[in-house]
Amino acid sequence: MNRSDALLDKREQRIRQMFGEIAPWYDFLNHLLSLNIDRYWRRKTVQLIPPPVPAAGPILDVCTGSGDLAIAYARAADPTLPIIGADFCHELLLQAQRKAQRLVPTHKLTFVEADAQYLPFPDNTFALVCVAFGLRNITDMHRGLSEMVRVCQPGGRLAILEFSQPRHRFLGRLYLGYFRYFLPLIGQLLARNRQAAYRYLPESVLRFPDYERLADTLRNHGLEQVTFTPFTGGIATLYQGRKPSGASNPSIRENIYQLSSPCSDAGGTWRLQPQQDRHGTDFVSAPTK
Numbered sequence: 226m227n228r229s230d231a232l233l234d235k236r237e238q239r240i241r242q243m244f245g246e247i248a249p250w251y252d253f254l255n256h257l258l259s260l261n262i263d264r265y266w267r268r269k270t271v272q273l274i275p276p277p278v279p280a281a282g283p284i285l286d287v288c289t290g291s292g293d294l295a296i297a298y299a300r301a302a303d304p305t306l307p308i309i310g311a312d313f314c315h316e317l318l319l320q321a322q323r324k325a326q327r328l329v330p331t332h333k334l335t336f337v338e339a340d341a342q343y344l345p346f347p348d349n350t351f352a353l354v355c356v357a358f359g360l361r362n363i364t365d366m367h368r369g370l371s372e373m374v375r376v377c378q379p380g381g382r383l384a385i386l387e388f389s390q391p392r393h394r395f396l397g398r399l400y401l402g403y404f405r406y407f408l409p410l411i412g413q414l415l416a417r418n419r420q421a422a423y424r425y426l427p428e429s430v431l432r433f434p435d436y437e438r439l440a441d442t443l444r445n446h447g448l449e450q451v452t453f454t455p456f457t458g459g460i461a462t463l464y465q466g467r468k469p470s471g472a473s474n475p476s477i478r479e480n481i482y483q484l485s486s487p488c489s490d491a492g493g494t495w496r497l498q499p500q501q502d503r504h505g506t507d508f509v510s511a512p513t514k
């Protein structure tokens with residue numbers, strides 16, 4: 226493996242370890258290095274793709290990390306709307322859990338430790354499936370997308386917020402300089418980690434399909450009404466699509482609560498519950514206290 230391939234190694238264990246290592250710094254550096262614009266991008270996402278009404282069905286935030294998009298949705302949603310944040314990085318989920326308890330304590334927000342490529346939810350479950358800055362990191366992006374489409378209800382929506390490359394020449398150059406040189410320097414200096422997370426970030430973005438190419442990929446996954454909306458000159462882009470109506474819809478809420486059945490409190494934190502998903506893959510659910 227050459228140096229660039231090693232940097233872009235997206236095997237599950239490496240990605241999970243990388244985010245685990247930077248977890249203590251994750252939120253701080255996100256807001257610092259984006260000059261807080263990342264908050265605006267998530268708010269804008271919620272504005273453009275508002276939360277469904279509770280009767281329509283729950284929301285799933287895939288690759289939820291420290292939970293910012295799930296929390297942004299909770300803030301805008303009816304408190305009775307179930308929202309689930311799923312991620313395979315335990316350290317970030319702990320932060321998400323704490324943040325949600327502090328910021329949206331009355332909302333039905335649950336975090337589940339699961340691989341996006343093997344989502345532990347039944348088909349046709351969610352009215353909205355969203356992901357922010359996560360799709361690019363999934364080992365097999367197509368497998369992740371297929372899972373997102375599978376668990377989305379017919380007629381439901383998918384929302385993908387992801388970095389993209391500005392097309393404006395001047396902004397593009399400025400961005401490239403900042404992203405390629407300044408960001409890795411500061412990121413690696415503060416959040417020291419063995420996986421070179423802040424060198425991986427620009428490389429993974431520069432090699433990821435954006436705009437029309439990602440929109441085409443979503444169409445190839447069977448979505449309709451696919452559109453994309455660049456934010457901040459195209460530094461980030463919101464992609465959205467709809468799963469075509471027609472397929473039958475199993476009743477879903479009982480299934481979700483099977484997963485989030487509360488487990489007993491062990492010494493002020495919550496205990497993890499090993500389970501197996503329908504593919505026989507081990508995952509651990511991290512239910513709300």
Ligand SMILES: C[S@@+](CC[C@H](N)C(=O)[O-])C[C@H]1O[C@@H](n2cnc3c(N)ncnc32)[C@H](O)[C@@H]1O
Nearest residue numbers: 244288289290312313314340341357359362363
């Ligand atoms: C850049 S962070 C984004 C976190 C959050 N959505 C946000 O907006 O800040 C990417 C997240 O994707 C998660 N991730 C990557 N691959 C994954 C996979 N296969 N299954 C579950 N989570 C995954 C990582 O653990 C990490 O939390």
